[in-house]
Amino acid sequence: MSYLAPTEFVTKMVDAGESKIFMSTRDTLVRAFMAGAILALAAAFAVTITVQTGEPLAGAILFPVGFCILYLLGFDLLTGVFTLCPLALIDKRPGVTVGGILRNWSLVFVGNFAGALTVAVMMAIIFTYGFSTEPNIVGQKIGVIGEGRTVGYAAHGAAGMLTLFIRGVLCNWMVSTGVVGAMVSTNVTGKVVAMWMPIMLFFYMGFEHSIVNMFLFPSGLMLGGHFSIYDYLVWNEIPTVLGNLVGGLAFVGLTLYSTHVRTAPKRNADYAGHLNTGRAKHNAA
Template identity: 80%
Template structure:
């Protein structure tokens, strides 16, 4: 059978976290760069489909193709290392200390951003014929997304910031579930099916993904969206990163680690009064 039991795939999660923390700077940056670029292409694909069909569900149904591809090729997203690397630290794996954890997160963030920004520039060129014409319908939509999901939150003040943060939490609850789902099967088809489901959910629900936003908002700025870099950082990227960290680590990494790797002591079975002085098997020799 291709299904991997929870105890086994959670052990693999901890092993993966250790391996990522120990990875060279060069390899970490390359893998993060490619992950950011592929996810950005998938986001551009999904927005294009949504604009052309007028149906956001169709775009959401097809967006996970990018996520599946990047994980099958062993590339790394910030949302994934938020969940995996801390487990190796908690497990006291050799060489995985706070410095190594923060180093990994910083490198993956930088690589993801560079990859997403590369695709943002390429898409901006395509959508404007090298900045020689007004943006296409897809470009206009990208500008609108950037505006609505920055100044749109700012209009609501603290309530908008709370909403943004919670959307970041929910996003990485699902995205990290997708990353872990790749470890639940030994077959490619099993990995793809299990990854597809939570990624579809997060994208259609409009949750906030820090790496997807590394593409959407720079592209939106280049498409003339009515917001600025400060709006993007304060009213999207920074709160989204924090929400992604809390969501992935709390609802996926720590819960699985606690209940399948560092399990609690089992309850003692109660002794039944049968009217006999015989001891239950586990009491023999006590």
């Protein structure tokens, strides 16, 4: 399993961020649309497995298949560009601006949402035979998820909002680690293994992922969930997006960049040896 050293894959992260900022509008939207759609299919797949087996761990173990597919095909999630694009600005790449980063984030958000919503409509049709019957058992489960993770948070007020935000932070800490995982190996097997682990963790722990929620909550509204668009936006999507931004950038992008690209000066060997000798004499005394 070919493995890149941290300094190598962190440089690839910066290069990727720069490339995404300068990508054409068309390509950015197409890649984001496909990423949102594939991740939505994976979410539907995982919920189906969980309902049919009665074991949430089974769904979590298999959910990363969608994430691996979309990154192997070179598509983009909002959670990934949250982490990668700012690194190109911090690294002072020519032509990279805050406006360019915000443009990329906006386009990826729109593309991800369009892709996830497209799959949400398709799956709602499947779950209800074209809206001619009540949702099947999987559709009913999706409706319940939407209620619990909107009005469920709202019932706790500010504490619920804080919990939602922290779940968003923890989610993209893991998801962006998965994005980095796609860069640590030069073969498909290594990439898949490195991506699989953190994605499985975030899904099983019930952390909040803004793109997965772009599928689950519109689906829930179409399938009879007892919550509103306002509930979805205010009590899930917007705080989740903010939490995802903080989690991916603070705990993955900045930490890796600061310690593997802009490393601190090394300690002076003579000075360190002098300190150790002094400690030894003191202890002996």
